[in-house]
Amino acid sequence: MSASTTTPISTWSPLRQSLFRALWMASAVSTIGTWMHDVGAAWLMTSLSPSPFLVALMQAASSLPFFLLALPAGAIADVIDRRRMLLFTQGWMLLAAGLLGGLTVAGMVTPWMLLILTFALSVGSAVNMPVWQALIPELVVKEELPSAVTLNGIAINLSRSIGPAVAGIVIAAAGTGMVFLLNAASFVGVILVLYRWERVPQKSALPAERFIGAIQAGIRYARFAPLLQTVFIRTVAYILFGSALFALLPLLGRKELGLDALGYGLILGFWGIGGLAGAFILPKARQKTSIDRLVAGASVLMGAMMLILASVRNFYLVCGVMFLVGIASLTVMVSLSVSAQTAVPSWVRARALAIHMLVFQGCIALGSLLWGAIAQRTDISTALTAAAVGLIVCAIIVPRYRLQCVEKLDLSASLHWHQPARTIEPCPQDGPVLITLEYRIDPANGEEFTKAMQVLSKSRRRDGAIQWGLFQDLSEPSRFVETIVVESWAEHNRQFERVTKADRVIEERARAFHIGNEPPKVSQMIYAEGRDSRIPRQNC
Incomplete structure (x- = not known):
C-alpha cells in the first residue's frame, strides 16, 4: 500500500488509552528532569574543567553504559516481567540523581566524580530504555505505533524546550545541585x-x-535479519556524524558564543521547539513521501545546519538554526525508532531494540570521543565542518538500504507448525535437537529451489537454529534433505511460537517446488549420548 493511500491516524490517538496517557505524562515530566540534568552536568563540567576532551567525555560517559548493558538488559526484559524491571531502573536513577545532587550542594564534586555519577545514572537509563521501548507495542495497536513513537518524540522535544530553560533559571537562582x-x-x-x-x-x-x-x-536474530540490519546501517550513517553537534554544543555555547547557563538553555529550547514543530509536520509528510526520502532529506538538512553552526557566531541566527536542527533530528530519530520496532516480532523485541540502542549509543560514544579529540587538536569549527560533510555524503550513499520494506512485514505469530507424532518425550533441557525435512524436487528446478531455501535459512536461524544445511541425495537426485540443529528441546518448542506470517510466506515459496504427493516428511531427533533409548523420558 502506498503512502498516498494510507488512512491517516491522528498523532494524538494513542492518548485515548488511559495507561499510555498516564505513562506518557509521567515520562514527559521525567524527561524534563533528564534534560535539566544534562544541561546542569555539561555546564558544571565546563566550570570544573575547560578541557574539550573532558567535556566531550561527559557525552561518552552518558553513552557507554548503553553500549555495555543494552543487550543484557534487553535479554532480561524478554524473559522477566517488564513492569518490575522498570520499577527497579527508575528507583536506581532516582538514587543516583539524588546522590549527585547532594554531593554537588555540599561542594564535594570533582570532574571525575561527576563523570562517575553521570555514568551510574546512565547505567539505569541503559537498562531502562530497551524495556520502555519494548513496552510501547503492548500499550497501543500496531496502526498507532508510529503515533505513539511520535508522541514520545513530542515529549522529548517538549522537555528539551522546557528543561534547559528551567535548568538555566535554577542554576542561576539556586545552583547546579538543585537541578540534580x-x-x-x-x-x-x-x-x-x-x-x-x-x-x-x-x-x-x-x-x-x-x-x-x-x-x-x-x-543470532540480528545477524540473520537483513531488514533490521538496514535500520542499523541507517542509524550509524546518521549518528556517527550527527553526534559531533551533541558533543560540542556546550563548548560552542560557552566558549564561542560566550553564553551563560540561561543562554545555553535557550539554544537547547529552540532545538526542542523545532522538534515539536517536526512532530506536527512528520505525520503529514509520511502521507506524501516515503520514509527513506524523509530520513535522507532530514539528514541533509542536519548536515547543512551543522555547516552553518561551524561558521556563525550570532546568537539569534544560532537559535534559528537549532530550530531547524530540531525538525531534522526528530524526523530521523522517530523514523528510525518506528522502523526498529516494526522490524522484529514481539518475542525478541526488547533484545533487538537493545541492539539498536547499542548501535545508537555506541556511535554517540565513539563519535563524541572522535569529534572531541578533533576539536582538541584543531578547533570546534573544523570538527563540525568535517562531521557535516560526512553526514551529507552518507545521506546520499545509504538510501539504497530501504526502510520502506520494513513497514510491509507481518511479524505476528503464524502458529502453522504442528508437532509430529513421537513415542519419546524429551525433557526441556535435552539437546541438541536435529530436525530434518525431506523434499522431493524436480532436478530441473534444483537450482531455483536451492536459492529459495537459502532465503528460508535466514528465517530458520532467526527463530532458533544454531546450524542449518541443505543436502541432495547423490543416488536419488530428486531427494533433498533440510537439516536444522537447535540447542535444546525447549528452544525447538519455542520455534513453534516464533515463526511469523512473513516467515510462512518465505517457507511456502520454497515448498512450492515440492512435487511429492505428501507434505515434506519431518523428523525430530535428540542427541543420544548417555540416553537409554528403550525408556521413554517421563521425569525431568
Missing part, C-alpha cells in the same frame, strides 16, 4: 504509575529462556 535534586524527584511520577499498573504477564507453557541463551538468541 529536581531530576531525582522527577522519577517519582513514573514509579507511581508503574506501581499502580496491574500488568498481566504473557504466559507460556515453556520454561523461561536462560540469560546467556536469550542473549545468544538476540544476537
Whole structure:
C-alpha cells in the first residue's frame, strides 16, 4: 500500500488509552528532569574543567553504559516481567540523581566524580530504555505505533524546550545541585504509575529462556535479519556524524558564543521547539513521501545546519538554526525508532531494540570521543565542518538500504507448525535437537529451489537454529534433505511460537517446488549420548 493511500491516524490517538496517557505524562515530566540534568552536568563540567576532551567525555560517559548493558538488559526484559524491571531502573536513577545532587550542594564534586555519577545514572537509563521501548507495542495497536513513537518524540522535544530553560533559571537562582535534586524527584511520577499498573504477564507453557541463551538468541536474530540490519546501517550513517553537534554544543555555547547557563538553555529550547514543530509536520509528510526520502532529506538538512553552526557566531541566527536542527533530528530519530520496532516480532523485541540502542549509543560514544579529540587538536569549527560533510555524503550513499520494506512485514505469530507424532518425550533441557525435512524436487528446478531455501535459512536461524544445511541425495537426485540443529528441546518448542506470517510466506515459496504427493516428511531427533533409548523420558 502506498503512502498516498494510507488512512491517516491522528498523532494524538494513542492518548485515548488511559495507561499510555498516564505513562506518557509521567515520562514527559521525567524527561524534563533528564534534560535539566544534562544541561546542569555539561555546564558544571565546563566550570570544573575547560578541557574539550573532558567535556566531550561527559557525552561518552552518558553513552557507554548503553553500549555495555543494552543487550543484557534487553535479554532480561524478554524473559522477566517488564513492569518490575522498570520499577527497579527508575528507583536506581532516582538514587543516583539524588546522590549527585547532594554531593554537588555540599561542594564535594570533582570532574571525575561527576563523570562517575553521570555514568551510574546512565547505567539505569541503559537498562531502562530497551524495556520502555519494548513496552510501547503492548500499550497501543500496531496502526498507532508510529503515533505513539511520535508522541514520545513530542515529549522529548517538549522537555528539551522546557528543561534547559528551567535548568538555566535554577542554576542561576539556586545552583547546579538543585537541578540534580529536581531530576531525582522527577522519577517519582513514573514509579507511581508503574506501581499502580496491574500488568498481566504473557504466559507460556515453556520454561523461561536462560540469560546467556536469550542473549545468544538476540544476537543470532540480528545477524540473520537483513531488514533490521538496514535500520542499523541507517542509524550509524546518521549518528556517527550527527553526534559531533551533541558533543560540542556546550563548548560552542560557552566558549564561542560566550553564553551563560540561561543562554545555553535557550539554544537547547529552540532545538526542542523545532522538534515539536517536526512532530506536527512528520505525520503529514509520511502521507506524501516515503520514509527513506524523509530520513535522507532530514539528514541533509542536519548536515547543512551543522555547516552553518561551524561558521556563525550570532546568537539569534544560532537559535534559528537549532530550530531547524530540531525538525531534522526528530524526523530521523522517530523514523528510525518506528522502523526498529516494526522490524522484529514481539518475542525478541526488547533484545533487538537493545541492539539498536547499542548501535545508537555506541556511535554517540565513539563519535563524541572522535569529534572531541578533533576539536582538541584543531578547533570546534573544523570538527563540525568535517562531521557535516560526512553526514551529507552518507545521506546520499545509504538510501539504497530501504526502510520502506520494513513497514510491509507481518511479524505476528503464524502458529502453522504442528508437532509430529513421537513415542519419546524429551525433557526441556535435552539437546541438541536435529530436525530434518525431506523434499522431493524436480532436478530441473534444483537450482531455483536451492536459492529459495537459502532465503528460508535466514528465517530458520532467526527463530532458533544454531546450524542449518541443505543436502541432495547423490543416488536419488530428486531427494533433498533440510537439516536444522537447535540447542535444546525447549528452544525447538519455542520455534513453534516464533515463526511469523512473513516467515510462512518465505517457507511456502520454497515448498512450492515440492512435487511429492505428501507434505515434506519431518523428523525430530535428540542427541543420544548417555540416553537409554528403550525408556521413554517421563521425569525431568
